[in-house]
Amino acid sequence: MELSDILLWRYATKAMNGQKVNSDKIERILDAIRYAPTSNGLQPFEIIVISNNELREKLQPVINNQQVVTGSSHLIIFAAWDNVTPERVNRVFDQVVAERGNSQGLVDYRQFLLMKHTEQTTDDNFNHAARQAYIGLGFGLIAAANEMVDATPMEGFDPLAVDKELGLPAKGLRSVAMMAVGYRDAENDWLVNLKKVRRPVADFVTVLK
16 A cells, blocks of 8 residues: 555544454554654654553553553553753763764754753653654654554543553653554444545645745
8 A cells, every 4th residue: 555545544443352463563553653764863762562451451541441551462652751861961971972872963852952951841841752752652643544553542541540550650751642452343433434534735825936
């Protein structure tokens, strides 16, 4: 299928049938998220993958009781860094140096980022990290569709309750978005056969010449 066909096929699935997604497909979806671009290459978020039925049932009430939480095969949680600290910046740059070698440009760039994020507030750094997590979410949605796997992006949840249940504060993380992956339950999903509707190109795209 062409990319345009894949994007037309996918939709925010409202009901999933519980069928498990092959582990190879899950790995490729996770790789797409991992390879997503992020500002300065910091990758300031982590993903938590939950296939355990009991844990997903426990989380469902704080995710607005959405059916796909338990009907999915896997629940992927995008958790942003609660702050962009010097330790985190240095860890990324140390890996880059180990794999690419060092240079004066890299030394200068490291110092620039250390100064920039130290001068910003914790909230500014978290919000920046959260925006990067959404880039990963977008890549994950497209990767899932490419595998012919349904996926539902979700923001409708209680982040404090989710963070507490998963022990995220101790890891310096805060949940910002989720993606349920699985297979559509065509008989019980009211959205499955509805036409995909998007704003016309003329109302959505402005081309400046």
